[in-house]
Amino acid sequence: MHLINRTFQTLAISLFVIPLNTYADSWSCSQSNDVREVHIERATSSPAPCLVVYKKPTEGVEDQTLWSANNDDSYCEEKAQGLVAKLESAGWVCAETIRDETNTDGDADTNNDESAIPAPPVLQ
Template sequence: MKKLMVVAALLASGSAFAAENTLERCTHGNEFRLIEVIYPTGEALPCEVQYTKADGTTTPWKAANSVGFCAEKAAELVEKHRGWGWHCESPVPVQLPEVAEPAQLPEVTEQ
């Protein structure tokens, strides 16, 4: 519901905006679903919604003329999953461990 309000606010502003891809991960027991909004150019349009489950990925919606359409459809799909008993959340970004500087090796001199 919160996402639908954000989408509505963006639509009401009427301005074009840069867009970042979003990802929701939904789980139910051992099953999972990924619901992604993809902005291939980094702009609000074009966009597409990708839906991934164990047997593959589909693209149920695409838009080239309606700002906010993909985000709205993705939010609706997430809410449907929650209604079916799924737990959905935005995944935590993967952080790579910090790499320590390599240890300084002693200089080798020829004898």
């Protein structure tokens, strides 16, 4: 219980010191010694196209792309938040995490090949 209170305190303090070029489109969930992560990845600063990626870093499982959208601005957010809610209802403790998209020069990182994602396939 103390760990949960400490987590919420840290999150509350972080909200006041987060730079404007960060975004909260990822969650980290834990249960016992296991960790699950849910990330919304975008190729651009636009809401779409996007991918919802599910990670199990403590289990040695390959990352899974669960959903993708080309045009719908809210699709990935709804799917990611739904997955987080499902994990929480199964007893996982989840917290929103912040990913900083800043390079070492302090400028927004707009040309980072590691964060670039391919456009989702077009369904016919």
